Amino acid sequence: MAKWTVQVGSRSAQGKRANNEDALIVDESRRMFLVADGMGGQDQGELASRLAADIIPEAIQDALQANKEPIEAVRYGIDLAHQTILRTSKGQLSSRRMGTTAVLAICLGDEVYVSGVGDSPAYLVRQGKVEQLTIDHTVADALSRSGTLTEEQARQSPWRNVLYRFLGCAEMQDSAEVRAYRPQPGDRLILASDGLSGHVFPEDLRDGGKGFANMQEWADHLVQLALDRGSRDNVTVVVVAFEAA
Numbered sequence: 001m002a003k004w005t006v007q008v009g010s011r012s013a014q015g016k017r018a019n020n021e022d023a024l025i026v027d028e029s030r031r032m033f034l035v036a037d038g039m040g041g042q043d044q045g046e047l048a049s050r051l052a053a054d055i056i057p058e059a060i061q062d063a064l065q066a067n068k069e070p071i072e073a074v075r076y077g078i079d080l081a082h083q084t085i086l087r088t089s090k091g092q093l094s095s096r097r098m099g100t101t102a103v104l105a106i107c108l109g110d111e112v113y114v115s116g117v118g119d120s121p122a123y124l125v126r127q128g129k130v131e132q133l134t135i136d137h138t139v140a141d142a143l144s145r146s147g148t149l150t151e152e153q154a155r156q157s158p159w160r161n162v163l164y165r166f167l168g169c170a171e172m173q174d175s176a177e178v179r180a181y182r183p184q185p186g187d188r189l190i191l192a193s194d195g196l197s198g199h200v201f202p203e204d205l206r207d208g209g210k211g212f213a214n215m216q217e218w219a220d221h222l223v224q225l226a227l228d229r230g231s232r233d234n235v236t237v238v239v240v241a242f243e244a245a
Helices: 044-065 070-090 139-145 151-156 215-228
Strands: 004-013 022-027 032-039 102-108 111-117 122-126 129-132 178-181 188-192 235-244
Touching: 004 022, 004 215, 022 044, 022 235, 032 044, 032 188, 032 235, 044 070, 044 102, 070 102, 070 111, 070 178, 102 188, 139 151, 215 235
Parallel strands: none
Antiparallel strands: 004 235, 022 032, 032 102, 102 111, 111 178, 122 129, 122 188, 188 235
């Protein structure tokens, strides 16, 4: 039995886009949370992100019921969504590729399993420190990790929005990276689309939403902060607070 309880807040805003290509899942009964940011133009991005949001949680649940290990179950869910989006994309008339990012967290026992594909990040806020649990699969971030660019140069780079891994990417062959950690009371877990993470930075997250009555208020604040700072993209966030049971 987990030694903590969770409180969740979430919001998705269309922003200045013509439609909202983001999707989110907040399943408190199964303690499963997901943000997906679709791409492809018109309604293709919406279709891709919705496929990810529909397929991944159910596929993970099926795999767990089949006694797969949690990391294997998460990879199975992500791969099934990826293959489905690839097949669906091939049937589209548009020449633009359809795809989506996905970042998810599932709480199982005393562990949280986190995985991300694309540039929708997951952050852990613990005791005033912010750690990004996922890798941004952008060309700029890869150049930063190699030392070619500084973090600040990567933020300003024209390659910061160019993805080399996403669900629906025909060149993606490797399994998704899955990270497990053990929550502590007071932890905050944040899942976001890049419409938020491009304008709300780790220094904005360090207080873990302490100035707000609940996580829903903090989620609303973070989305509005991104919009006020000029985000022109869809903006989506899920915040999960871990407290002692």
